[in-house]
Amino acid sequence: NAGVTQTPKFRVLKTGQSMTLLCAQDMNHEYMYWYRQDPGMGLRLIHYSVGEGTTAKGEVPDGYNVSRLKKQNFLLGLESAAPSQTSVYFCASSKGLAGWVDEQFFGPGTRLTVL
């Protein structure tokens, strides 16, 4: 099992450009999450999904969109990148046991720089 993988690992964008970050998991997990982590800070939840075709906003959703067209994939989009979106982005997944919180499995991260 590869677990949770993220593509790409690094990316540099210019202000105003768009891009999509891909997260894939092979554990048949229901729930998937996108976080961002800025220097010296903990992770902040951007968006999450509790199943194929569903998404919801987290703590810091502005400037991002997500889609979960397939159960194993969770895409994070930046329509018009801004320097404030320079960060490390982590994807995670969890089994999603009904009514319970279970451990999240994290990917290796994508380091994004917006100039």
Add this chain to the structure above:
Amino acid sequence: DAKTTQPTSMDCAEGRAANLPCNHSTISGNEYVYWYRQIHSQGPQYIIHGLKNNETNEMASLIITEDRKSSTLILPHATLRDTAVYYCIPIKTSYDKVIFGPGTSLSVIP
């Protein structure tokens, strides 16, 4: 959502037990206490969780006070590879958002 307070940083000698405290005095009855850690430049890793009883697994032990207002994560024999930021996170029994605070930066010293 419950707020947590953790020391900003701690040191521990290699081979000794590392005891990482967390204060969560506003925790509600249905919130579990989860611990994750993040080794530099990697994604966070789950360690352990508990509700009321003390818990132990192959990585660590979790001691929760009887009033549930605080807990301590114990790494029984710290190694250099345990150097990481440790996060204490109260989580409800739902898919409620998980809040990662600043955590405790643990340095294991040879």
